[in-house]
Amino acid sequence: MKLDSAQLTRELDEARERFARLSAAVAELRPYRGGSTPREAIWRSGTAALYHYPASAGAGEAPPLLVIYSLVNRPDILDFTPQRSVLASLRDAGHSVYLLDWGRPGPGDRHLSLDDYVDGLLYDAIEQIRQRHAGAAVSLFGVCQGGTLALCYAALYPEHVAKLVTLVTPVDFHAGNASLYHLAKYVDFDRFAAAYGTIPASVLNIAYVGLKPFRILSQRYVDMLDIAADPAALTDFMRMEQWMYDSPDQAGEAFRQFAKHFYQNNDLIHGRVRLAGRPVRLDRLDMPVLNVYAADDHLVPAPSALALGDHVPKRRYQAVEFPGGHLAVFVTRRAHTQLYPMVGQWLRGTKDT
Amino acid sequence: MDIADITATLERLYREGHKVLADFAEFANQPEGADSDALLERLHQQGERFFSDLRQQLQDQAQPWIAMLRAWAQLSDGASPAEILMTPMTWWRSSAEHDPANRESPRRARVEAVVAELAAARDAYLKLLQQAADGAVERFATMLRSPRQEQQNARQLYQDWLEAAETAYEEILDSEDFAAATGRLTNAWSELLLVLQDNLDGALSAAGLPTRRELSETQAQLHELRQQQRTRERQFRAELDALREHVANLTTAASPSRSRGKAKPAGTS
Numbered sequence: 001m002k003l004d005s006a007q008l009t010r011e012l013d014e015a016r017e018r019f020a021r022l023s024a025a026v027a028e029l030r031p032y033r034g035g036s037t038p039r040e041a042i043w044r045s046g047t048a049a050l051y052h053y054p055a056s057a058g059a060g061e062a063p064p065l066l067v068i069y070s071l072v073n074r075p076d077i078l079d080f081t082p083q084r085s086v087l088a089s090l091r092d093a094g095h096s097v098y099l100l101d102w103g104r105p106g107p108g109d110r111h112l113s114l115d116d117y118v119d120g121l122l123y124d125a126i127e128q129i130r131q132r133h134a135g136a137a138v139s140l141f142g143v144c145q146g147g148t149l150a151l152c153y154a155a156l157y158p159e160h161v162a163k164l165v166t167l168v169t170p171v172d173f174h175a176g177n178a179s180l181y182h183l184a185k186y187v188d189f190d191r192f193a194a195a196y197g198t199i200p201a202s203v204l205n206i207a208y209v210g211l212k213p214f215r216i217l218s219q220r221y222v223d224m225l226d227i228a229a230d231p232a233a234l235t236d237f238m239r240m241e242q243w244m245y246d247s248p249d250q251a252g253e254a255f256r257q258f259a260k261h262f263y264q265n266n267d268l269i270h271g272r273v274r275l276a277g278r279p280v281r282l283d284r285l286d287m288p289v290l291n292v293y294a295a296d297d298h299l300v301p302a303p304s305a306l307a308l309g310d311h312v313p314k315r316r317y318q319a320v321e322f323p324g325g326h327l328a329v330f331v332t333r334r335a336h337t338q339l340y341p342m343v344g345q346w347l348r349g350t351k352d353t
Numbered sequence: 354m355d356i357a358d359i360t361a362t363l364e365r366l367y368r369e370g371h372k373v374l375a376d377f378a379e380f381a382n383q384p385e386g387a388d389s390d391a392l393l394e395r396l397h398q399q400g401e402r403f404f405s406d407l408r409q410q411l412q413d414q415a416q417p418w419i420a421m422l423r424a425w426a427q428l429s430d431g432a433s434p435a436e437i438l439m440t441p442m443t444w445w446r447s448s449a450e451h452d453p454a455n456r457e458s459p460r461r462a463r464v465e466a467v468v469a470e471l472a473a474a475r476d477a478y479l480k481l482l483q484q485a486a487d488g489a490v491e492r493f494a495t496m497l498r499s500p501r502q503e504q505q506n507a508r509q510l511y512q513d514w515l516e517a518a519e520t521a522y523e524e525i526l527d528s529e530d531f532a533a534a535t536g537r538l539t540n541a542w543s544e545l546l547l548v549l550q551d552n553l554d555g556a557l558s559a560a561g562l563p564t565r566r567e568l569s570e571t572q573a574q575l576h577e578l579r580q581q582q583r584t585r586e587r588q589f590r591a592e593l594d595a596l597r598e599h600v601a602n603l604t605t606a607a608s609p610s611r612s613r614g615k616a617k618p619a620g621t622s
Contacts, residue, residue, distance in 0.1 A: 192540075217369060221372075
């Protein structure tokens with residue numbers, strides 16, 4: 001094939017011009033300072049904080065809803081923009097919404113274990129909510145790794161949980177194209193955690209970027225040139241960019257346990273995870289469970305999430321597929337016009353699937 | 354998210370954007386009459402440069418630590434605190450290098466074993482990445498030679514290149530060899546850090562300063578105290594709830610007679 005050098009040069013000039021325009025535009029943007037949905041911190045413990053997003057007036061009698069996010073990223077993605085806010089969508093569906101923000105572990109938190117997260121911080125946060133709601137059971141909305149932690153909690157204390165929603169949540173860590181398991185397979189996490197203490201976010205980001213380096217480091221920036229003249233799209237791009245690399249460090253012990261027992265040994269589906277001195281048994285999840293997974297998720301493959309259906313009582317379990325990848329469930333228009341209204345209705349008991 | 358975060362984001366955006374533009378230029382800056390073979394050759398060369406730079410970068414990253422460890426390992430076990438503490442600043446000193454007894458010391462042998470494993474693990478990892486890069490160029494060449502590939506649009510060419518690169522990379526990524534190489538490299542880094550920390554702790558201890566291990570033990574004790582406090586708070590809360598329930602039961606049990614008493618004031622029998 002012969003190449004038309006004149007045309008190629010024209011294209012390169014145009015790309016450079018767009019990049020210059022884009023650089024000028026982003027320099028004018030103001031820093032993004034977190035979510036826009038009004039909230040109030042009602043409890044703090046160590047690095048964690050519990051936020052309340054009050055329901056709109058006349059919301060009704062739905063149980064309070066606690067949103068539990070992953071340890072490996074910040075929950076800001078759940079309140080991405082006023083138009084695309086998972087937390088606002090759930091609140092607008094009539095729930096008194098709470099968010100457990102795990103915070104940012106520092107060097108002194110290296111010994112925090114999964115017991116501390118699930119049977120400590122999560123347990124105490126749920127107690128706080130129950131006290132505010134006359135001892136009522138709380139509905140849980142677990143996101144990604146937060147969904148796995150929510151499953152553990154619900155299996156240990158089913159009497160505290162009214163309903164459970166898991167969103168893009170890994171359950172069978174070896175199912176599907178399990179890239180993260182594959183990368184973790186031969187790592188000695190005992191030595192890894194001993195060497196690092198608190199696991200730097202930068203080390204984990206290398207692993208995540210390493211799963212899709214061309215899409216994340218090249219394709220994203222090529223596509224970025226197409227939005228040079230669209231300020232709204234550019235603002236969203238920058239927010240996503242900030243969020244992607246704004247990961248907290250990880251408490252070494254909890255990270256070691258999760259990597260070893262959940263990823264390497266796949267202990268959750270085999271009933272071998274032990275927390276609070278007891279085995280975590282998914283067959284104890286007798287509350288209604290809604291499992292939302294993304295069809296093309298490269299971090300949590302659909303079969304990994306869908307495995308939940310094989311381990312919980314079938315009677316009150318439902319699964320819903322959402323088109324797109326891992327982030328599609330947070331930021332796409334479709335998620336906010338279709339998925340969250342449906343989840344809200346399911347939580348209020350007015351919709352079966 | 355503060356101003357420092359957005360500055361870092363902007364820096365990354367400019368850096369990655371420029372990198373993409375430079376990549377893009379590889380496709381767009383074709384001499385008059387050039388054909389796709391010339392482009393493929395340039396991509397091959399670019400890949401070789403990239404991996405040579407990456408190897409150097411990984412070597413440079415570990416080099417200060419390795420130099421420090423080697424210097425420490427040269428000291429005999431009876432070295433004074435001052436000698437140990439000053440060692441990191443005297444990497445160039447090679448007096449003990451030629452001492453056969455010292456070369457065979459267990460400490461030095463451990464350091465050399467860790468360094469050798471890190472180098473071998475790094476080379477095995479890079480070899481697989483190099484295979485992915487070669488596979489990407491081969492795939493791209495096939496795409497260029499396919500009959501449907503007639504367009505000469507730089508953006509399309511670049512998209513095709515990214516697709517070829519991603520597919521070739523994913524083939525390697527999914528292989529058992531890559532999982533083993535990633536584990537080996539990660540484990541080798543962990544060992545280097547652990548040996549470094551052992552040595553650093555030795556130096557700190559010799560100088561009478563708190564070591565990393567002692568700090569970690571203190572943190573563990575603090576953590577245990579917090580757990581104990583949490584358990585006691587929970588026990589206390591449970592006892593309080595039980596007590597409240599007991600009081601409520603007593604109140605309920607007592608209330609009918611009290612209400613009967615109220616209904617029948619004293620002295621009205």
